[in-house]
Amino acid sequence: MRRLLLGGVAVLLLFLGGACRQQDDSFEQKVKQALVYQMREYPESTLKDVYKNFFQDRYGPGHLLSDTAAAGAYLRRELASYTEITGPYFEPTGWEGNFYRVNLSVIKQQLVPYEDFFSAFVRSVQGITPVPVSEWKEEWGRILQIIEREYPSMAEFENDRRDIAALLDSGGYVVHHSPNFEKRYAPHYRIIEKSIFEAEILPRLP
Structure with a gap:
């Protein structure tokens, strides 16, 4: 009986080890795909610009919406501040x-x-459970290695x-685009949750 139990434990450990390796491989592959897109579309990106893309994927737009009225006023000002349109209609974070x-x-x-x-x-901020900065710091460390x-x-x-x-050591996580990115690509966008975008915005786009 003991041999059977030990054998079962060994099989389980092998299975879990294989599953972990598959998860690690999937994580690395997806991070690499995101990096390839970023550096192809925005070759003058700095590490802060790359970091911003990944932290937006984890935290969404919550840091911009602590005051809804102010966020609306800022959006209207931004819309009025420029005429030249650049960049794709949308891109995943x-x-x-x-x-x-x-x-x-x-x-x-x-x-x-x-x-x-x-x-x-x-x-897009509804239903978001903020990730502890310590957890995000660990994830960013894995991304940074890649x-x-x-x-x-x-x-x-x-x-x-x-x-x-x-920044992460101090408990913060928000960064802005680098000055060079702002100058070169003139980004004007907002972050919208995936299911909301795909149901309400995407069908209206050409």
Whole structure:
């Protein structure tokens, strides 16, 4: 009986070990896919720009919506601040694609009414359980190892790595796009939860 039990435990451990390896392989593959897209579409990205994409996938737009009225006023000001439209209508965030970055061009080109867009944006924080920064810090560490292997010559890498580490150590997690990214790509978007976007926004896009 004891041999049978030990044999069963051994089989279970082998199964769990294999499952963990599969999860690790899947994680790395998805992170690499996200990195390939980022560096293909935005080759002048710095580590902070890459980090921003991954933290948005984990936290969504919650940090922008502590004050809904202020968020609405800021969105209207941003819409009025520019005329040249750049970038795709939408793109998934991070390695899981929990959210989409949705270009404000969908409003400016009258594809989606402002009220519908803002409602989708606000509702994208509902049901989100904030991830403890300690947990996100661990996940970012795994992502960073892959970035270091795949893109070791990324601009401002060491400075950004130190800044992000200090931010996480202090309990923060939010960063802004790098000045170069802002200048080169002029990003104007909001983060919308995947199921809301796919049900309410995507069907209206060409």
